[in-house]
Amino acid sequence: MMMNTPDRTGLTPTDWLCLSFLSDIGPSRLSRLYTYLSQLYAEASSESLSLFDPSDDKNNALNCSVDPKSHLSFELLRKLKWPEVTARQAMAYLSQGELTKEQAEKRDASLTWLSKETHFMILQDHEAYPDALKEIKVAPAFLYVEGHLDALLSSKIGIVGARKCTRHGRDATFQLADQLSSHGIGVVSGGAMGIDTAAHQGALQSNSTPTVAVMGTGLLHRYPSQNRSLFEKIVERGALISEYPLTTSPRPHLFPPRNRIISGLSMGVLVAEASLKSGSLISASYAIQQNRDVFALPGRLTDAQSAGCHQLIRQGATLVRHLDDILDEYTDRLQPESAEGKSCSSVAQGHIVSNVIQGVPETASxxxxxxxxxxxxxxxxxxxxxxxxxxxxxxxxxxxxxxxxxxxxxxxxxxxxxxxxxxxx
Missing domain, CATH: 1.10.10.10 (Winged helix-like DNA-binding domain superfamily/Winged helix DNA-binding domain)
Structure with a gap:
């Protein structure tokens, strides 16, 4: 669902939708434009308020200057490092509504998708757009969301790791995600096979805090196909999100940039299993750049799949032995653990003491x-x-x-x- 009214940038959601279809555009150029127009609006609004005089005949002209869209030009877009062909296409659309046949088809397909009740496109000034994500260096100008918008609002931990994971990594990830979710912390991951899948499944198992999958494709192309049933379950209680146009198909270069969104949404990122060359280390790098906490799950000393985690620990990442190693970092931001909590270690100011002995999982060795x-x-x-x-x-x-x-x-x-x-x- 989408309200098609201009936001503080002076552009409507449909305008942003169509701009995202231009040649060689990409999320970073859209983000640069959104940031520029938002700052222009803020500065112009502040100046207008300080100079406002109801008796001044120039008042109307002053108010017009608050509309950032009126400042858009080919020269401005080129200064924002938009390619020449992209800048020309943008001005042709903004001034005359011109789109190619392919772009118009993408617009129509997107508007049809957005007409459904649980489908959303949220710009940065939307109340459901996470504040934490606005803080990152290249914040998406907007997000496509399928599912429940309130899933974006909970405190979150990102969990990433190897696609070809070990049983130990998979089981440990499932258990930690289950426990985090049970403690009211949302789990965000990338929907990929392996560790990502275990993270989402563990969060769903808790049947409490929604999980969020950040997709590296458009939401009309859910990838990987093996996780179709998992994606349906996520949509039922959480959300799938993407910064890419809905019709974007899987391409290798699209997946690494989405890791900045996983870390951007999160208080911290747990790397559950990663080799020294794992793409999961990209998420850890983004987390450090964004001033997020980095956690790492250790593995066997001889296991190459854990070598990346061991390297992170040597570099200062928090070693995670159990849930409390994560919770202890956020006692000032989280509610104390309830009696139903699954951790038996100390949380906040006290200890949870129970005479009930937890059963050993069926997957245990x-x-x-x-x-x-x-x-x-x-x-x-x-x-x-x-x-x-x-x-x-x-x-x-x-x-x-x-x-x-x-x-x-x-x-x-x-x-x-x-x-x-x-x-x-």
Whole structure:
């Protein structure tokens, strides 16, 4: 749905829609124009208010100067680094409504799509446009949204990682996304296979805070096709969003730029699994540029799929062992955890203490089940925690294997570690 009235830039949503179809345009040039016109409006409005005099015959001319659209020209667009052909097409449209046949078809297809109840195009001055996203260097002039606009308003953590992920990475991501969502933190990711899919699925599993997928295509071309059913579930409770025209088909160069939107929407970005050459590290780079927190999930020392995460940790990213490693960064911005919360570690000013022992997930390894049972039986008999050496003795696992098992159990909130002593929770 779309209201076709001019915003502070003097252009209507349809104008912005048509400008996005021009040759060699791209989101960055649209963003540059939107920023320029918005600043021009703000400056002109401020000057008009300070100089306003109802008895002055020049009042009408003064008010006209507040309309940024009246300042648009071919020369201005060229100064904003628009290519010559793009600038000429833009002025032909803005002055005479001229579009090529292909551009007119794209406009008509887009307006048809926008006529549906859960389809939106929101400019930066729309109340649903996230404030956090306005802060980034190249904020999209507008977003296409399919689903629920309120999904954009919650506090969010971005989760990114490898498409070809390991079982450990997938399971840990699912569990953390489930827990984050249960704590009222929205999960935003890119809708790709692997870690992205696990993140969205985990958030949906919680059936609480909506998840948002930032697409690297137009919303008329949902990609990848293997995730069609996942996208439908996201739309039912959350939102799919894109800065690209609706008819934009998948192209490799379109995916990296959308990572700046994932980080831009988020308080912080968790890299769940990434090799040294993973595109997920682009999201971490954007997060640093945007002054967002960076979190990394460690993996096995010999696992190349986690080498990028280990590098981030060495560079200062927060190592994530369990949910509280993320929550502790935002205690001043988030509500204290409710009794239904799934974390057994400290949150905000106190501890959640429960006599109910959380079941071990079906996806847990046999070694994890064994260690969980040992801790559970030990607590029943002696009501005490066990240290690492005691667990090595009782489980007959090597120290390296046990470390991985304990991390697995911590990530699914089945155990807690208090100064090297472990107990079931």
């Amino acid at each position: 046999e070694d994890a089940r064994t260690v969980a049972t040992i801790l559970e039986e030990h607590q029943k008999n002696e009501a005490a925690s066990m240290d690492f050496d005691a667990l090595v003795h009782h489980s007959h696992l090597s120290a390296g294997t046990l470390m991985q098992v304990l991390m697995e159990l911590e990530l699914c909130s089945c155990i807690e570690n208090r100064e090297g002593h472990y107990r079931r929770c």
